[in-house]
Amino acid sequence: xxxxxxxxxITLLVTALVTVPVAVPxxxxxxxxxxxxxxxxxxxxxxxxxxxxxxxxxxxxxxxDILRTGFDYLTVYNQEDYSPIGSLAESWETSQDKLTxxxxxxxxxxxxxxxxxxxEDPAWTFNKMLDDEVARTANGSYVxxxxxxxxxxxxxxxxxxxxxxxxxxxxxxxxVPEHVWSKVADIGAAPQFPMVGSGPxxxxxxxxxxxxxxxxxxxxxxxxxxxxxLHFIYYRNSDAAVTALQNGEIDLVNRxxxxxxDSLESNPDIARNKAQNRRFNEILINPGAATFDGKPIGDxxxxxxxxxxxxxIATAIDSKTLVDKVWGGYAEEAxxxxxxxFGEFAWSPPxxxxxxxxxxxxxxxxxxxxxxxxxxxxxxxxQGKPLNLRLMTHAEANLDEVAGPFVKGWLAEIGxxxxxxxxxDNQVNESTTRGEFDLAFSGWNANPDPDYVLSLQTCASRxxxxxxxxxxxxxxxxxxxxxxxxxQLQEFDRGKRVDLVKQMQEVLHDRATLVILGYDNALxxxxxxxxxxxxxxxxxxxVIMNQQGYxxxxxxxxxxxxxxPVFNDDGTASASDAETSEAADEESSNTGVxxxxxxxxxxxxxxxxxxxxxxxxxxxxxxx
Amino acid sequence: xxxxxxxxxxxxxxxxxxTRGGGALRYVLTKIGxxxxxxxxxxxxxxxxxxxxxxxxxxxxxxxxxxxxxxxAEAEERLGLNKxxxxxxxxxxxxxxxxxxxxxxxxxxPVTDKILERLGPTLLLVGVATLIxxxxxxxxxxxxxxxxxxxxxxxSTGVALALWSTPTFWLGMLLLAATSGLFPTAGxxxxxxxxxxxxxxxxxxxxxxxxxxTLVAVIYAQYQLVMRSSLLEExxxxxxxxxxxxxxxxxxxxxxxxxxxALLPTVTLxxxxxxxxxxxxxxxxxxFSWPGLGLLTYDALRVRDLPLLQGTFVVLAGAxxxxxxxxxxxxxxxxxxxxxx
Numbered sequence: 002x003x004x005x006x007x008x009x010x011i012t013l014l015v016t017a018l019v020t021v022p023v024a025v026p027x028x029x030x031x032x033x034x035x036x037x038x039x040x041x042x043x044x045x046x047x048x049x050x051x052x053x054x055x056x057x058x059x060x061x062x063x064x065x066d067i068l069r070t071g072f073d074y075l076t077v078y079n080q081e082d083y084s085p086i087g088s089l090a091e092s093w094e095t096s097q098d099k100l101t102x103x104x105x106x107x108x109x110x111x112x113x114x115x116x117x118x119x120x121e122d123p124a125w126t127f128n129k130m131l132d133d134e135v136a137r138t139a140n141g142s143y144v145x146x147x148x149x150x151x152x153x154x155x156x157x158x159x160x161x162x163x164x165x166x167x168x169x170x171x172x173x174x175x176x177v178p179e180h181v182w183s184k185v186a187d188i189g190a191a192p193q194f195p196m197v198g199s200g201p202x203x204x205x206x207x208x209x210x211x212x213x214x215x216x217x218x219x220x221x222x223x224x225x226x227x228x229x230x231l232h233f234i235y236y237r238n239s240d241a242a243v244t245a246l247q248n249g250e251i252d253l254v255n256r257x258x259x260x261x262x263d264s265l266e267s268n269p270d271i272a273r274n275k276a277q278n279r280r281f282n283e284i285l286i287n288p289g290a291a292t293f294d295g296k297p298i299g300d301x302x303x304x305x306x307x308x309x310x311x312x313x314i315a316t317a318i319d320s321k322t323l324v325d326k327v328w329g330g331y332a333e334e335a336x337x338x339x340x341x342x343f344g345e346f347a348w349s350p351p352x353x354x355x356x357x358x359x360x361x362x363x364x365x366x367x368x369x370x371x372x373x374x375x376x377x378x379x380x381x382x383x384q385g386k387p388l389n390l391r392l393m394t395h396a397e398a399n400l401d402e403v404a405g406p407f408v409k410g411w412l413a414e415i416g417x418x419x420x421x422x423x424x425x426d427n428q429v430n431e432s433t434t435r436g437e438f439d440l441a442f443s444g445w446n447a448n449p450d451p452d453y454v455l456s457l458q459t460c461a462s463r464x465x466x467x468x469x470x471x472x473x474x475x476x477x478x479x480x481x482x483x484x485x486x487x488x489q490l491q492e493f494d495r496g497k498r499v500d501l502v503k504q505m506q507e508v509l510h511d512r513a514t515l516v517i518l519g520y521d522n523a524l525x526x527x528x529x530x531x532x533x534x535x536x537x538x539x540x541x542x543x544v545i546m547n548q549q550g551y552x553x554x555x556x557x558x559x560x561x562x563x564x565x566p567v568f569n570d571d572g573t574a575s576a577s578d579a580e581t582s583e584a585a586d587e588e589s590s591n592t593g594v595x596x597x598x599x600x601x602x603x604x605x606x607x608x609x610x611x612x613x614x615x616x617x618x619x620x621x622x623x624x625x
Numbered sequence: 626x627x628x629x630x631x632x633x634x635x636x637x638x639x640x641x642x643x644t645r646g647g648g649a650l651r652y653v654l655t656k657i658g659x660x661x662x663x664x665x666x667x668x669x670x671x672x673x674x675x676x677x678x679x680x681x682x683x684x685x686x687x688x689x690x691x692x693x694x695x696x697x698a699e700a701e702e703r704l705g706l707n708k709x710x711x712x713x714x715x716x717x718x719x720x721x722x723x724x725x726x727x728x729x730x731x732x733x734x735p736v737t738d739k740i741l742e743r744l745g746p747t748l749l750l751v752g753v754a755t756l757i758x759x760x761x762x763x764x765x766x767x768x769x770x771x772x773x774x775x776x777x778x779x780x781s782t783g784v785a786l787a788l789w790s791t792p793t794f795w796l797g798m799l800l801l802a803a804t805s806g807l808f809p810t811a812g813x814x815x816x817x818x819x820x821x822x823x824x825x826x827x828x829x830x831x832x833x834x835x836x837x838x839t840l841v842a843v844i845y846a847q848y849q850l851v852m853r854s855s856l857l858e859e860x861x862x863x864x865x866x867x868x869x870x871x872x873x874x875x876x877x878x879x880x881x882x883x884x885x886x887a888l889l890p891t892v893t894l895x896x897x898x899x900x901x902x903x904x905x906x907x908x909x910x911x912x913f914s915w916p917g918l919g920l921l922t923y924d925a926l927r928v929r930d931l932p933l934l935q936g937t938f939v940v941l942a943g944a945x946x947x948x949x950x951x952x953x954x955x956x957x958x959x960x961x962x963x964x965x966x
Contacts, residue, residue: 040817042817044816044817050924052731052732052733053732053733053734055733058733060690134699134703135703137696137699138700138733141692141696141699142690142691142692142693142696143691145693145695145696189733190733190734191732191733191734208816208916209739209742209743209916210743210914210916210920210921211812211813211814211816211916212812212816214816230817232816232817234811234812234816235811235812235914235916236810236811236812236914237811237910237911237912237913237914237920238911238912238914240798240801241801241810241811241912241913241914242810242811244801244802244805244810245810245811247805248805248806248810250809250810250815425679425680426680427678427679427680427685427929428679428680430680430684430685430688431679431680431681431684434681434684445689446689452691453690453691456691465694468681469681469683469684469697470694470697470698471694471697472684472687472688472692
């Protein structure tokens with residue numbers, strides 16, 4: 002009898018375990034919304050761990066995002082369109098020979114601990130980087146052509162370079178306080194908290210793999226932010242971060258995938274932001290890889306040295322289909338090498354150069370170039386061998402996984418046989434760096450200053466014989482391109498530099514060593530019951546998080562304290578007219594409930610089936 | 626106990642008596658020696674294993690940001706990666722012998738600090754979950770064996786098996802979705818909880834509920850099944866009949882006579898699993914963003930942080946080896962039969 006009762010109890014318990022959660026409506030009770038009344042906190046969910054909060058060391062997206070709010074720079078990219086404007090520096094001038102830069106710092110700058118911020122601080126920071134290789138870990142590339150740095154008086158900083166350097170207004174180097182860092186014995190060590198800074202917030206506390214806390218900095222030269230505390234909270238997986246947003250545990254999150262983004266549409270408390278991103282996605286076509294000094298390496302199919310073949314392949318790849326099917330519409334169609342978000346430098350092919358997707362056209366191009374079709378419909382190369390190419394894909398990337406078969410299908414239509422080669426990220430990187438590929442998926446995040454992504458396609462960026470020592474992309478080595486690259490590097494007139502960069506993109510487009518697939522959007526969401534909105538960068542269609550600046554976090558506007566400010570280039574702010582929040586119509590999302598019901602049913606079936614099977618066996622046993 | 630021997634005891638009794646008095650010590654030393662040999666293998670493997678993985682460390686480090694060949698060469702030299710492999714191995718060995726696991730490439734802090742920082746949360750989560758799972762498993766296992774074939778037995782064993790075969794990740798996500806809003810989604814403590822001990826402890830407990838339930842649900846079955854089967858083996862034993870014949874209550878027969886004898890294999894199992902406990906929660910830690918060692922290992926692998934990988938590998942494998950040796954020794958202490966053989 003007793004065991005009966007126990008059994009009944011267990012059954013009830015298990016049933017309860019399975020069904021009670023189902024009965025609890027998803028997103029109903031908000032357990033965690035207590036402390037909002039006391040202090041205004043902006044809680045940001047991030048899905049990447051902070052590597053280090055040492056400004057000389059940190060290179061991750063999250064790390065630099067946090068440091069941007071904690072430390073100011075000489076110049077920053079403006080909110081409007083990423084043009085460089087003064088931040089700590091108020092003005093600057095260059096000498097006739099373009100080798101000497103003189104920056105004038107603002108009056109009355111102060112560190113968060115009240116100490117004055119003078120030209121000695123940037124001078125110390127930069128000199129440290131010149132002297133100590135550990136201090137060059139994160140941003141060493143900016144100073145590699147520098148001669149000397151000196152503070153000639155309290156407000157004047159003089160930097161001498163060895164060669165003219167057009168990127169001097171794009172120095173992404175956090176300026177650290179000399180009075181704190183000169184006492185640090187190991188410049189690469191984890192920093193002491195709270196950190197003394199000059200940005201809109203100061204970094205107060207860091208708990209590894211958990212969170213980073215920042216506090217508003219009353220000494221920030223633009224004025225104290227409206228939010229009192231800024232917390233970056235780490236989520237290992239983005240589904241959890243989305244749930245946390247729905248529960249009100251965090252206020253802002255980014256890097257959502259289209260499914261997550263769509264699932265938030267009906268939530269009345271959540272506003273979404275579909276933003277232009279700074280990433281471009283591409284397929285590389287190996288034009289015959291070689292080392293930086295021109296020795297062939299790798300095992301690329303030699304047929305791809307023919308520009309006609311590469312151009313035909315580029316014509317047979319349809320960006321529109323990829324945007325619709327791979328990114329669910331959350332992307333922009335391919336244009337030039339620099340993503341359209343950087344409007345100034347972005348280029349799109351004029352009508353006469355435009356490569357409209359057309360399999361007929363691609364077939365005609367190949368016929369004309371003399372690639373005959375073999376017996377099984379696969380074209381033969383100039384040596385009479387069938388065109389069998391490998392397409393290397395990142396096994397864990399959604400883009401590669403979904404787009405791979407599309408590309409294979411299109412190329413089959415023009416008589417090129419593709420074998421998909423899914424590999425781990427590290428393996429793809431290693432193989433492409435060694436030139437061991439025919440076609441490969443790739444992609445980069447461009448910066449407001451396009452120098453880095455442009456440099457990837459130069460002869461000098463090719464590796465040594467071991468496939469090391471540099472980061473190549475498509476192994477293009479083109480005289481015209483390199484010539485333009487060197488010109489833009491030394492061109493100080495922004496308009497002329499933009500022209501040069503556009504010409505470079507035209508060369509890239511023509512050579513077809515890479516095919517741009519599209520630019521996926523950055524998908525973000527925030528609690529609009531807690532926040533009015535955030536300044537976007539660029540102002541139209543831009544991002545809130547991972548900006549090239551501090552605008553989004555600095556201008557965060559709690560609900561009821563609107564409007565969201567707009568930051569002008571002269572350091573002033575005005576009220577925004579645009580309403581970022583969007584209307585929503587339906588009640589809260591039901592995904593959780595559905596999931597739970599499905600799971601519960603499966604569990605019950607499983608248990609039931611098992612019991613049934615056991616029961617049958619037992620009766621059978623008894624009969625014998 | 627009776628003087629009639631069961632077949633096993635009969636066989637054991639016939640085994641030759643230990644020849645020398647130092648048997649116990651020798652047994653322990655042999656086990657420890659075996660452990661040390663395994664550890665040496667782990668140390669070598671830990672070094673080689675992660676170096677055969679594809680992807681150059683320096684290339685990975687500098688991918689996606691401006692870097693000249695000089696900068697890359699500088700970094701290679703600083704990390705000692707330009708030295709011959711054998712020399713790198715000697716460096717690693719030398720440091721290891723001094724208890725230094727090296728400096729993490731990515732985080733730029735000593736690996737030992739990193740591991741120690743993550744050890745606490747892992748021990749807390751997996752320790753509590755294992756305690757609950759062992760207690761629950763043993764209790765359920767005993768009950769279901771004692772009433773073999775009853776409805777209780779069928780249901781509890783069925784449920785245990787079903788949960789055991791549930792993917793941890795899926796169960797975690799399901800619990801998260803189903804209890805939406807009742808429990809925290811991630812982490813070990815909220816960033817804005819008051820700093821005093823009580824609030825912090827309560828908040829940690831609140832955060833622990835879902836990961837603990839998930840972990841317990843997935844692991845308790847093994848304890849239940851082992852306990853059940855080893856108790857079933859004892860069920861027919863004559864000493865139980867004797868105990869009953871003495872007029873003992875059923876409960877007492879079970880508690881005092883059957884269970885202690887059936888516990889042996891279970892205790893060994895518990896110890897063997899304790900070794901894996903430290904490493905074991907990678908998927909739970911990933912679902913609930915629990916800042917533990919499993920998560921650290923996973924992240925280190927993705928960014929090819931060699932010292933961190935070696936460090937976690939040596940520590941995790943070391944824990945398993947240590948627990949194995951302890952289990953062997955403990956088994957001998959608990960079971961006189963092993964001592965005799």
